[in-house]
Amino acid sequence: MKIIQSFLNGQWIGEEKKSALKSAINGDVIGYIHAELPDFEEATDYARKKGQASLMQMDFQQRATCLRNLAKYLLEHKESLYLLSRETGATRGDSWIDIEGGFGTLFAYASMGRNQLPSGNLIHQGSAMPLGKNNDFAGTHILVPKGGVAVHINAFNFPIWGMLEKFAPCFLAGMPCIVKPASATSYLTEATVRLMNESGLLPEGSLQLIIGSTGNLLDHLIEQDVVTFTGSAQTARLLKNNDNIIKRSIPFNAEADSLNAAILAPDINLEDTEIDLFVREVFKEMTTKVGQKCTAIRRIIVPREIMPHVIDKLSQKLAKVTYGDPDVEGVRMGALASIEQLEDVKAKIAELRETSELVYSQDTKPQGVGCQKGAFISPHLFVNHQPLINCAAHDVEAFGPVATMMPYDTIDEAIAIAALGKGSLVTTLCTKDPMIAAQMIPQLAALHGRLHILDAQAALESTGHGSPLPFLKHGGPGRAGGGEELAGINAVYHYMQKAAIQGSPTMLSAVTGEYVRGANIIETDVHPFKRSFESVQIGESLLTHRRTVTEADIVNFGSLSGDHFYMHFDDIAAKESQFGERIAHGYFVLSAAAGLFVDPGVGPVLANYGLDNLRFIEPVPIGTTIRARLTCKRKIDQGKESKDGKPQGVIVWDVQVTDQDDVLVASYDILTLVAKEMNESINMHP
CATH class of the missing domain: 3.40.309.10 (Aldehyde Dehydrogenase; Chain A, domain 2)
Incomplete structure (x- = not known):
């Protein structure tokens, strides 16, 4: 009869049978929980050392791609899981929620990771803010991998989805995990972990599995670790009050059954x-x-x-x-x-x-x-x-x-x-x-x-x-456990350490890996739009020539766009407004700035990918002379290729539009698709 085994330290363990696991349909024995009690100190050390190291050989984008490939692999092998899921008492429809719902969560976090997370293993959250009058001292927030292990203790009702909805954001965050499913349906979790391991996609030590008792596992956790729990409110209270959890202030996230x-x-x-x-x-x-x-x-x-x-x-x-x-x-x-x-x-x-x-x-x-x-x-x-x-x-x-x-x-x-x-x-x-x-x-x-x-x-x-x-x-207050799971990319942040950093903009830029306004810039003779994705440097900047806004500009833009708002065309109404005179369309300023910094020739910049954080800060009256500074803010290598197979990445440019007095009138980020010099393959783990 089959022994349901644990997967710890890179090995399947369990040769002696202990308690029987029976079919919910007819009571037949499906297998046995193994009798051996693992060395949990060794398992947690393995996760923090081997698992953490192998995950850090990848970045957010690579781990997101790995999740997508893993989901595809599991989908190809889903029927073996459906067959086993029946023994839990589930109908085909019930099993679909657990099995393909779990795989769908992997796909969802793969997509979120590729679209919302940077290259590298550090997240710059929000924008840097000046902490002094001249912006020589600034502050911001970063998120970094904790360096610990996440212990996921799951309920019996969703042996696959319950594991994967925690694993996906944890993996993206670069945190290895140890999964402990409820014993009653643990044979289905074990079958899924076997498939995940057989796929060859998972970095070594990134996922471990405990079948049976957790023994003294919680006693071997440290401050950088995390515990998540799904199950009854009573069990949640018991685990949360573990002496080591309390002593070390180890984060404990509970999602409990509720009324x-x-x-x-x-x-x-x-x-x-x-x-x-x-x-x-x-x-x-x-x-x-x-x-x-x-x-x-x-x-x-x-x-x-x-x-x-x-x-x-x-x-x-x-x-x-x-x-x-x-x-x-x-x-x-x-x-x-x-x-x-x-x-x-x-x-x-x-x-x-x-x-x-x-x-x-x-x-x-x-x-x-x-x-x-x-x-x-x-x-x-x-x-x-x-x-x-x-x-x-x-x-x-x-x-x-x-x-x-x-x-x-x-x-x-x-x-x-x-x-x-x-x-x-x-x-x-x-x-x-x-x-x-x-x-x-x-x-x-x-x-x-x-x-x-x-x-x-x-x-x-x-x-x-x-x-x-x-x-x-997913989560709720009070009886529901007081925890929070999922919620999009926020679930990834739960497995990372948030820290405030302070210093000069140049230092913050070096730490965050993206340009922070006020930091040293790199002035070059070659227009940044003529450089390939690889050769553009963070902080590389272009200060454009000037352009004076005329009445003809406003009239022509209004005729072209159909925007005849009174602030642009009615002298009397404009004089009675808070601005005291007619002003240019904000979107004309945006378009004029593009005309100042865009290089018209054919080059590696393929397309405008979008705009973020657009603000029109000061009015631009007729006669204002504007210019723009374009600075490489961030580079995102998603490992993507165009339809014709040419590799490309995303570059985010910081744009500052100023007037003749160097007053900021418009501010935004522009994203561009930029070709690479050669076909670089992402160094995915096998």
Whole structure:
């Protein structure tokens, strides 16, 4: 029988079997957790030394490319994971969320890394700011790799997505990780890690896996390490209070199961489309993954007068659910992850019965051979008529297809009921009235990590209440753990150390690897636009010739653009304005500056890629003489090629447009695609 092994110090370990892992469908033994207890001090040292060193041989752009290639490899081998995922009790649809949802997160962070992160391993966050009158002393912020290891302790419900949504930003940040999946479904995590290792794409030591107990792992962590946790609030508190975690102030990010709510707003009538959308959303959250989602709806808050109708609609949908072996045709809901989980859900249902009325459950048996030994349970719907007074559903979570409906009479009461959950990951508000959304959402936001507003328009494309997206925050206050994951590129920053730096602009420029205004510049005889990507230097600068703005310029630009705003054409109105005279269009100043610094000949600059941080700072009246300074600010090597196979990179230029008194009138960054001299291949890890 298969031993589910750990992957530590670059080796698969575990030869002796310990406890059995059983299929959630029929109780058959899938494999055994290994009995050997690894040396966790050795594993953490290996991550910090070997893992960190191998990751630092790559930069952000290379690691992003590696994530993309890894996602492609995993997609090619997904069917073996689907086959194994069935044993966790998951249907094909449930498995899609876990498997391809996890791979999609890798793709998402690969894209974010390539588009938002620089070359190198240091992020300059924000702009440098003068700290003195003459800008001889300035300050800014940088983000750098921590130099430690991240320990990811994950829940049983998403053995693949739960690992990859933490791994992706951690890997981008250049931080090796040790993954500890929940034992019940760890065989699926192990299979995924084996594929990742077999791909040959991962740098040595960047990913390790623990099967079974973490032993004294947390005792071997140091100040540069990070711990992330997904699971129950009780376990989160236990881990967070580890003596070593507290003593060393090791960052601990918790994302805990919470009593998420769905609120049907008082403007919804029985004839409205939204009431069916609401019921469908609740139904989906009760039955998808058998309700085993940290984001699943546990509390259903509806107007008192229509609650009986909502109960009836939801009960009718639940009655159509066929549950059992996912391979049996017609089965829509699988099993809980384990018999232990089944017993826990039954115990929590008994607690809910003490204060609430059970209004729906099924007496049918699960379909499929051997399913009597599986971890199956039918949907359970409770009703509590006094949710502000006596309702266990605000404290007790049955982590399965179980929810409690509760009535309200006023909007304030609905908000108060939702707040009794003491902090949640997500709440849905179903309304067709924008004013109700504007009233309720800001109040709900204080205790909820994400707010899903459901109406007929959003439903056309909505990913749903229970779907955390890579680009948006996942996490919540209070009972939900108080942590934060995902939220786009911010997740990468969580695994890096932020530091403020102060010094002269020249020193800040040297440290950040990008030009900081006031730093020494490099004046050259050759126009920067005539240089290839490799030969342009950070700080290389061009000060252009001058141009005087005339009335004809303004008239011609207005005629060309169609912009006849009064400040440009009405003498009387302009004189009565704060400027006291007619001024040039801001976009004319932008265009005129381009005319000053653009080299017209054919050269390595291929295209304008975009503008960032554009500001029109001072007015430019008729008769103003302007010129521009163009300085290479930053270079980004994404390893990209044009359609005809020619390599290119992105150069960001700092542009300052000044008048005859050297007063700054316009400021922005311009991004250009610039050809390379030769086909440079990114030094990707094999």
